[in-house]
Amino acid sequence: MNDSYLNFVNSPFGARLARSLGLPKxxxxxxxxxxxxxxxxxxxIGAGRGPHLLDALANxxxxIGVTSVAHESAGLWMPLAHRHGLMTGRFQAAEAGSATRLAGLIxxxxxxxxxSQxxxxxxxxxxxLRSLGKCGRIVVLGRPPQDCANPRQWTAQRALEGLTRSLGKEARRGITANLVYVGEGAEARIEATLRFFLSPRSAYVSGQVVHITADGPDSSATRSLTKDGKAAAFDWQAPLANKRAVVTGAARGIGAAIASVLAAQGAHVIGIxxxxxxxxxxATMRQLNGTALAFDIAAPEAPAQIAAALDDQGIDIIVHNAGITKDKTxxxxxxxxxxxxIDINLCAQERIDDALLAAGILRDGGRIVAVSSISGIAGNLGQTNYATSKAGVIGRVxxxxxxxxxxxxxINAVAPGFIETQMTAKMPFTLREAGRRMNSLAQGGQPVDVAQTIAWLAHPGSGGISGQVVRVCGQSLIGA
Incomplete structure (x- = not known):
């Protein structure tokens, strides 16, 4: 859907008018x-005392083939980068400014x-921060507070959440800020997540906290083998090659976007x-060379029908996107x-997963991603049924x-905020504008933003992420 205000204030005349009137841009x-x-x-690159993740950052x-500059806080980075053969230099704060535009801060x-540290x-x-360019990326890395050795360490690590979320609100200019807690033993599992948060794929994801643990499937187990029998890294441009992915509610809107992104990353998509x-x-599946299955997921017989349709080859990914709203106080x-x-948004997910898991159709090492909503986190006027169902999705995950x-x-969930869809296009003007502007990026998201986040959670390198909810909301003020 078209955001007329966004387009206007980014036109030459609109930008001048916005500056003169002090309008948000x-x-x-x-x-x-x-x-x-x-x-x-x-x-x-910056670092605190005794950093544990610089070697993983060097890898x-x-x-990703970028050039790094070391802030004075990261004294260990220069020799480490040289050992890795990286192009690197020193960040000189006195010389930085408009002439030095950074793409990311880690x-x-x-x-x-x-x-005290x-x-x-x-x-x-x-x-x-003032040298970070438009649509730049901020990533802070820490240790999970609940795994810390003592209360003081827990306190210091938990404080990183306030820092990161504040940075996301201060930076503006399309900049995002996210925090990644890396558990001990999970250092080698951060690449897929850092690639996501540093790339344009995470354009509408900000103010989020993700935990990577050493539990879960080893990403190397999902990699192909070279001719000499050694593990070969998957293709980062097609990480879902040879994977089979089911997407419910795939005919149009967010579901069609999810199917398109998964297919672009190599998956064979079965749309329901x-x-x-x-x-x-x-029509959607034809464009993606996918498979279409027409089932009413709320029907009592649907789980058995879906399982029977998928039984021969099994699946690796299921995305529960289908959902409805019927708003009233x-x-x-x-x-x-x-x-x-409740039945379509929540119970159907439970019944379908029960059937696929019991029959082994969702293969070991697979991915379940469910679509929740910020309504399930914060509640919403006139949506007790919808908010209840979406909060239940979080509980299930x-x-x-x-x-x-x-x-x-x-199993993980994404919780979209205001996304530009046919549904939000029907909202009253004032509510629609409030939904768009009440976030750190001051605009609505696109269906592709939800799709890219789901693709990251479905990635073979995301095995250390489970039981988590990631908001795709531009760091919305609602439920923050």
């Missing part, structure tokens, strides 16, 4: 395009063990939607309106994660 976000480099520009910088705070955080971001949407579903809501939303760990299956 949301940035046109840089999103992933296959015909443009995914990574370019300079990345500044990442070498892999700070390794994993070694901070006491609140946090001054390097101020020094790094004080010196570098209701029989009345068969024509649209067929609860005093005016009929029992049928309540139950239909959190409760199922430990049960699926033995099979190497991860």
């Amino acid at each position: 949301p940035e046109v976000l840089r999103r992933y395009r296959a015909d443009r480099p995914e990574f370019d520009g300079l990345i500044a 990442l910088v070498a892999s 700070f390794d705070a994993s070694g901070i063990e006491d609140s 946090m001054e390097p955080l101020h020094a790094f971001f004080h010196d570098t 939607d209701i029989p009345s949407a068969r024509d649209a579903l067929d 609860i005093a005016k809501m009929t029992a049928a309106m309540w139950q239909s939303v 959190q409760s199922m994660a430990p049960l699926l760990r033995a099979r190497g299956i991860t």
Whole structure:
């Protein structure tokens, strides 16, 4: 859907008028395009006392092929980078400014063990933030607070959440900020997540906290083998090659975007939607060389029908996207309106997964990704049924994660905020504008933003992420 205000204030005349009147000017976000480099520009590296993740960062910088500059806080980076054969230099705060535009800032705070050791955080971001270019990326790395050895370390690591979320709100200009807690033993598992947060694929994901653990499937187990029998790294441009992915509600909108992104990353997509949407579903799947299955997922017989249709080859990924809204205040809501939303948005997910897991159709090492909503986090006026169902999705993800760990299956959720869809286009103007502007990026997201986040969670390198909820909301003020 078209955002007229965003387009106007980014036109030459509109930009001048916005400046003269002091109007907010949301940035046109840089999103992933296959015909443009995914990574370019300079990345500044900073670190606190005793950083644990610089070696993993060196591997990442070498892999994505960018040039790094070391802030004075990261004294260990220069010799380490040279050992890895990386192009690197020193960040000179006195010389930085408009002439030095950074593409990303990464700070390794994993070694901070006491609140008295946090001054390097101020020094790094004080010196570098003004040099971060439009649509730049900020990533802070730490250790999971609950795994810390003592209360002081827990306190210092937990403080990183306030820092990161504040940076996301201060930076503006399309810049995002996210925090990644890396558990001990999971250092080699951070690349897929850092690639996502540093790339245009995460354009509408900001203010999020992700935990990477050493539990779950080893990403190397999902890699192909070379002719000499050694593990070969998957193709980062097609990490889902040879994977089979099911997407419910795939005929149009966000579901079609999810199917398109998964297919672009190499997956064979099986799209499911209701029989009345068969024509649209067929058209979407035809463009992706996918498979269309017309089932009403709320029907009692649907789980068995879906399992039978998938039984021969099995699947590696299932994305529960299908959902409906039937909005009324609860005093005016009929029992049928309540139950239909709960049944389609939540119960159907449970029944389908039960059938696929029991039959082994979702293979070990697989991925389950469910679409929740910020309404499930914050609640919403006139949406008690919808918010209840989406909060239930979060509960399901959190409760199922430990049960699926033995099979190497991860389960996560995305919680979209205001996304530009046919549904939001029908909202009253004032509510629509409030939804667009009440976030750090001052605009609505696109269906592709949800799709790219799901693709990251479905990635073979995301095996250390499970039981988590990632908001795709531009760091919305709602439920923050």
